Amino acid sequence: MDNPLMNAEKLTDRLAEYTTGNLCNAHVAVQAMHSRIAPLFKGARLAGPARTVKIIAGQNAAIHRAVYLAKSGEVLVVDAGGSTYYGPFGDILARACMARGIKGLIIDGTVRDSAEITELHFPVFCTGRNPAVTAKTEAGEVNIEIRCGDVRVEPGDFVVGDADGIVVIPHRLARDVAEKARAVVAKEENILRQLEAGKTTYEIFTLSGLYNQREK
Numbered sequence: 547m548d549n550p551l552m553n554a555e556k557l558t559d560r561l562a563e564y565t566t567g568n569l570c571n572a573h574v575a576v577q578a579m580h581s582r583i584a585p586l587f588k589g590a591r592l593a594g595p596a597r598t599v600k601i602i603a604g605q606n607a608a609i610h611r612a613v614y615l616a617k618s619g620e621v622l623v624v625d626a627g628g629s630t631y632y633g634p635f636g637d638i639l640a641r642a643c644m645a646r647g648i649k650g651l652i653i654d655g656t657v658r659d660s661a662e663i664t665e666l667h668f669p670v671f672c673t674g675r676n677p678a679v680t681a682k683t684e685a686g687e688v689n690i691e692i693r694c695g696d697v698r699v700e701p702g703d704f705v706v707g708d709a710d711g712i713v714v715i716p717h718r719l720a721r722d723v724a725e726k727a728r729a730v731v732a733k734e735e736n737i738l739r740q741l742e743a744g745k746t747t748y749e750i751f752t753l754s755g756l757y758n759q760r761e762k
Contacts, residue, residue: 554595554702555619558649560724561706562593564731566713569706572726575719579695579712582628583652586660586670592650593706594621595717596699600687601626603655604678606634608686613639615688618647623699625692626655630673633658634680640668652705652712654694671707 561569569576597620599612612622622643626634635651636659643651650669656676657663663670689701697714699705704715715723740750748754 557704557720557724558594558619561704561715561720561727562591564706564724564727566706566708566710568727568730568734569713569715569723571730573715573719573723575716576723577697577714579652579697579714581711582673583654583671583695583712584673585707585709586657586672586675587664587667588709590650590669590671591708592621592652592669592671594619594649594704596621596623596652596701596703596705596714597648598689598692598699598701599624600690600692601634602684602686603627603629604632604634604680605682605684605686606639606680607682607684608688609634609639610642610682611686612688613642613646613648616643616646616648619649621649621705622651622653623692623694623705624651624653624655625694626653628673629655630676632656632678632680633676635670635672637662637666640666640670644668650707652694652707669707671712 597612597616599608601608633656635657640663652671656674657672658677660675691700699714702717704720706713737750
C-alpha cells in the first residue's frame with residue numbers, strides 16, 4: 547500500500563523542479579495568487595502541501611496550533627483577511643516551523659521580525675511588514691478551505707512559490723500537473739533552439755495568420 551506521506555514528498559520534489567510560470571502553463575486548474583503576496587527576501591522558494599489556517603486581524607493562536615499539528619514537509623497557508631496592521635508571524639514562529647520540518651509560510655497579511663526571518667532563510671511570502679503585536683484570545687480555524695491571495699486553497703493542495711509569486715495546485719491534479727509541466731519545459735527548450743537558429747517568436751508562434759486575417 548502506498549505511503550501518502552512519501553507520495554506527497556515525491557510530488558513536492560517533482561513540482562519544485564519547475565517555475566511557477568511553467569506550472570501555470572501546464573494546466574488551467576493551476577491558480578496564481580494575487581501579486582500582493584510576494585517573497586519576503588530575494589531567493590525565497592517553497593513547495594509542499596498546504597496546512598491551511600484562518601485568523602482574524604490581530605490574532606495568531608491558530609498559527610501556533612497549525613505548527614503543532616503540521617507534518618514535516620507541509621507549508622503553512624494563512625488567510626489573514628489581507629490585514630496589514632499586525633505582525634502575526636515572526637522569528638519565534640519561524641524557528642518553531644523549522645523545528646517541525648515546515649517548509650515555509652504563505653500569508654495574506656504582514657509579518658514582523660523580517661530581518662531575523664531572512665537570516666534564518668525561512669521562506670516567507672507575505673504582503674509586507676508590520677511589527678504590531680498580536681493576541682491569542684481567538685481560536686481561529688485550521689485545516690479548512692480558505693481564500694489566500696484571492697485563490698481558494700484546500701488542505702493538502704500543493705503550493706509552489708518563487709520570485710514570481712505563488713501558485714496553487716489542487717491535490718487531485720498534482721501528478722497530472724507535474725507530468726504536463728515536463729512537456730511545457732520541453733516545448734520551451736524547442737522554442738529556444740529555434741531562436742538560436744535565427745527564427746523570431748513571430749514566426750515560431752505563427753502569428754502571421756492572425757494579422758493576415760485582420761488585413762483582409
